[in-house]
Amino acid sequence: MTEFELIQRLIPNLPTNASVIAGAGHDCAIVDIGLADELLLLKTDAVVEGVHFTPETDARRVGHKALGRCLSDFAAMAGTPRHAMVTLGLPTGFDADWIDGLYAGMRHLAEQHGIAIVGGETTRNPERIFMSVNVTGVLPRNRVILRAGAKPGDAIFVTGELGGSILGKHLDFEPRLTEARWLAENFTIHSMMDLSDGIAGDLRHILQSSGVGAELLGRAIPISRAARQKARASLPGNGNLEIEVDTSSPALLAALTDGEDFELLFTVASADAVRLLDAWKQRFSTLKLSCVGKITANPGMRIQDKFGLRPLNVSGYTHFA
Amino acid sequence: MTEFELIQRLIPNLPTNASVIAGAGHDCAIVDIGLADELLLLKTDAVVEGVHFTPETDARRVGHKALGRCLSDFAAMAGTPRHAMVTLGLPTGFDADWIDGLYAGMRHLAEQHGIAIVGGETTRNPERIFMSVNVTGVLPRNRVILRAGAKPGDAIFVTGELGGSILGKHLDFEPRLTEARWLAENFTIHSMMDLSDGIAGDLRHILQSSGVGAELLGRAIPISRAARQKARASLPGNGNLEIEVDTSSPALLAALTDGEDFELLFTVASADAVRLLDAWKQRFSTLKLSCVGKITANPGMRIQDKFGLRPLNVSGYTHFA
Incomplete structure (x- = not known):
């Protein structure tokens, strides 16, 4: 089964509600949480060592890519990203300096676009670095x-x-x-x-x-x-x-x-x-x-x-x- | 370096802005995106095969746990979760029925609390299932x-x-x-x-x-x-x-x-x-x-x-x- 087939199988059964304007299958999800003039945009994306980057890749560039992929989806909807969270799966004995570089790359891009990184989660992924970034932001109501x-x-x-x-x-x-x-x-x-x-x-x-x-x-x-x-x-x-x-x-x-x-x-x-x-x-x-x-x-x-x-x-x- | 030490090292350098009321280090992040009476709550959390569940664990229970962990953090702030996104890292040759069970567990809990699952991302994590869930929701302004x-x-x-x-x-x-x-x-x-x-x-x-x-x-x-x-x-x-x-x-x-x-x-x-x-x-x-x-x-x-x-x-x- 391919990723596409898996997603096609899952999407029809996802729970939804009246606030969802665009859900799975769009570049970002669009939801109405009651802002006067805007809608909320939600996006999550992941980069994985050995899949999206190699152990030799410069950490700053990996950070840039990880956040940048989400921001590119915000661009696809002409939205404005505001806040990001980062989930990191790390092998035991990870290189703390590499992680600093990763965050430096994200920070540089986040600051360019006025995005705050408001937390996240750190856990173990024994074999490789797994990094998931999610970004929330806004879109004018009349510009979907x-x-x-x-x-x-x-x-x-x-x-x-x-x-x-x-x-x-x-x-x-x-x-x-x-x-x-x-x-x-x-x-x-x-x-x-x-x-x-x-x-x-x-x-x-x-x-x-x-x-x-x-x-x-x-x-x-x-x-x-x-x-x-x-x-x-x-x-x-x-x-x-x-x-x-x-x-x-x-x-x-x-x-x-x-x-x-x-x-x-x-x-x-x-x-x-x-x-x-x-x-x-x-x-x-x-x-x-x-x-x-x-x-x-x-x-x-x-x-x-x-x-x-x-x-x-x-x-x-x-x-x- | 422990997870705690890593986080302590990263937090002071995270980019922030005036909209952030509570960032990294809280159960959920709290941000002000301009809702009249409410603040936005953001949370991300992960469960990993071999760390938070075993390959033998019933998939529905894993789904319940993955979403439930985030919801427990919403409870910690007396907030109301509204929308969730799911990032899945899967080995090649994953069991599609297991993934169906995973989603069934999440769906059941989501429906109990009126939460819409609005998409996510699927990627590869060759050795084990890695699952990150993020949830957005709201909190009355006067009840932080x-x-x-x-x-x-x-x-x-x-x-x-x-x-x-x-x-x-x-x-x-x-x-x-x-x-x-x-x-x-x-x-x-x-x-x-x-x-x-x-x-x-x-x-x-x-x-x-x-x-x-x-x-x-x-x-x-x-x-x-x-x-x-x-x-x-x-x-x-x-x-x-x-x-x-x-x-x-x-x-x-x-x-x-x-x-x-x-x-x-x-x-x-x-x-x-x-x-x-x-x-x-x-x-x-x-x-x-x-x-x-x-x-x-x-x-x-x-x-x-x-x-x-x-x-x-x-x-x-x-x-x-």
Whole structure:
């Protein structure tokens, strides 16, 4: 059984109540606890030694990643994180200096975004470091953006450049919190999520939630320098996607399928696309924004490349594969 | 380095902000996110296979315990839990039916208290199941109860009976949420916490936070049937306390030092003690409430037993011992 299958099996039976606006299956949970103008956002995520980092990884970067993954999910909802808690499972004889480094990495990122770390729990996990972070924060009531809002004709955008994050970005990425809030404040964002499993896999979640399809434009996909570098060296990606398209470019393949980009993927009405690109350049001159395709009424995912418009079939990232 | 030493080293450097009313070192964190009449409570806790349960433990009981531990911390603050998230680290080849049982146990307890489970995260932990639960909820603004409020002369109370929880209660305990809220609504509770490491160890946290001492009355300590049973069988406890008092009763020793009672420990002005005991009997006829001693201006912990009033020195429960 894969992670995806397990989650699909568990979700229908979870207890819920009237306060839940978005529960399991969203980037963050959204709940109404009675704030006048805001909703509460809840997120938990984990990093595990040997799975998300190696024993040799610099502790500060692990701390950055552990908190950053949650913040990227807050960005996916254009939310504002406020408070974090940390659960640490540690082997006996852990290195206290390494833990200091871990916290230094979290602290640096938390301070950048005004987040307080308000406690947590420490316990044993004999074989490896296991770290779970949960973050709470807020979202204006009138600005709920889900994966389910994509509409036929929407332009599909991604921030930054994709692929090859295993070469370093998966530890050093900047969660796109400021950018996401700016987008939500200035444009009608129909659907949004953060890229953790490669655009080819993640876009499928938007399509399925929204009941639509998409056409991607191969040459518009922003391929990162790391993806090209990795392709030249024939390094494996850090994604687990299997892609059934004969792409002649291993770098494009990496950009489509590598995991942990932690960029934003979103859709807006095509009528807003040009104004958005112009305004973005004014506001965020150093971060690329790319229109990579359009939403279609016809379901499924297709990619336009030099061979024509062809189906893009991927099987999702499975943590238990 | 013990868990306690690690936490003491980390806490002073945690990033904070003006919204934090109680951070690390409290049963729950208390933060102000702008609710008119309430504050937000945050808690995270973990259970790990081989540490908090064995591979043979019934999955439903593990689920009950995992969520129940957090709820017991909500009870310690007389708060109301509303939403939970679950992080699961699973070995490859996990048993999906066991996970169903785990969730059934959590669901049953969640539904009893009107809590929605709004998602979480699933990842790999190759050697054992690691489960972290976080819970958010609320507390009336005017009813913040901390460990730090004990005053000389206060009567010290505990709910239920203590010791021997390893024989079963550590998996089946009922978090004292209803009782705690009733206490907070009807009495001025000076200090409160939940008993997770034995009264002899936990009371020390109240004493240190409040800058006071205590005298316990040996014969007033409510010794559970399980503690007596365990004492007769000379079974080891599930606490890690070392107690420097020559108690002639192994059952009393178990009641003082065994972990995971998950009962309430609190103090009220002695003038309220009799009225409290009477009202409690009316309201909770099946759950014992015991006055076990008094707070003193003189620091340290003493116990009155048949040998007289003697110092009760314990070293705290250390998860990494």
